[in-house]
Amino acid sequence: MNRRALLGAAAAATPAALATPALAQSNPEVRWRISSAFPRNLDVLFGTGENIAKRVAALTDNRFQIRFFPAGEIVPGFQVLDAVQGGTLEGGHTPVYYYTGKDPSFAFFTAMPFGLNARQNLAWMQYGGGNELAAELFRDYNIVGFPAGDTGAQMGGWFRNEIKSLDDLKGLKFRIAGLAGEVFQRLGAVPTQIAAADIYPSLERGTLDAVEFVGPHDDEKLGFVRVARNYYAPGFWEAGAHLHLILGQRAFEALPAAYKAALEVACGEANSDMLARYDHLNPQALRRLVAAGAQLRFWPRDIMQAAWREAHGLYDEMSSRNERFKKIWTAYRAYRDEEYQWFRVAESSFDNFAFPAAAQAR
DSSP: OOOHHHHHHHHHHHHHHHGGGGGGGSSSEEEEEEEEEEOTOOOHHHHHHHHHHHHHHHTTTTTTEEEETTTTTTTTTTGGHHHHHHHOOOOEEGGGGTTTTTTTGGGGGTTTTTTTOOHHHHHHHHHHHHHHHHHHHTTTEEEEEEEEEEESSSSOOOESSSOOOOGGGGGGGGEOOOTTTHHHHHTEEEEOOOOEEEEHHHHHHTOOOOOSSSSSHHHHHHGGGGGGGGGEOTTTOOSSSEEEEEEOOOOTTOOOOHHHHHHHHHHHHHHHHHHHHHHHHHHHHHHHHHTOOOEEEEEEEEHHHHHHHHHHHHHHHHHHHHHHHHHHHHHHHHHHHHHHHIIIIIIIIHHHHHHHHHHHHH
16 A cells, blocks of 8 residues: 555645545545444543544545444454455454454564564554565455554563462463463463453453463453452563554445545555553552552563564464465564664663662652
8 A cells, every 4th residue: 555645635625625625525424333442431442443534534524434333332342353254344453463363463463472662563563564575465355554552562461370480371261362371381371352341240250370462551440450460571472562443444445535535545654643641540540450469570580481482483383384374473482582782782782781770869
């Protein structure tokens, strides 16, 4: 997709429509339905999709209207892709790694264990070939996708009992999404993926021993601290978790160029806005959670090292079975390793000094 052409079309269409109202006939009224993968009470995740709909309306003089629905109102959160593919909905706002059961390659475009962080992810998608690789995958499912939000680095989850060694993972019933579940399975845990609305009841009933979701702001809303007190960091399987606005290919191609551009602009704004909101809200929520009894803990180094080995072993195995996965992993890994080297020079060296220094100065 030619970004400059689309943005040029939007810029050209807006003044023309203002100067010559008769040209509005070339910009028809369009009504779409799009579903979130998340419930309404998760205000950042759900609210980002609402903001996209509002921005598209504003950019098109309210001629392109999107009704945005929470998970479960039209389709369950994990069935958004199927609904878009089948034409039940024109679009969905979702992490595409929910669909690794269809193809594990979907994970690359949300989050990989020991993968790219939010900034690196954005660089890879926009300039490192990630968007082009995603488009190849999405075409096979008759969808078009725009990156539309990132959570930043996530937390490692809530556990009833402290995790001191690899032995403590054996048989652990753990709600976890994406390929991270397969990594934890290789470490001895029993992973399961369930939708946001069902996580707390499962933890409360004891169906689960541990859960991970996003981070302090969302985790506080979902009430996990009332049941499991041990709160782990980091979520090494989600150093930066991207969401996409996925659209039915036929519905998208039928849009005027200016409307396509409006969608792209709105999604680009959503990328920075979601990350900024989480970076603003998470520190405040973390303080409240600790005050409510959360025990902040960090993964033991031997678990992190074992998870690194198992993750890369999993990627090698998947590459041997899936040519698309192999192609993307080869490109992704090379890009990741170069980004890691750069971030070690400037970002990490600054962080490793300044963050502890600020804590000691208090």
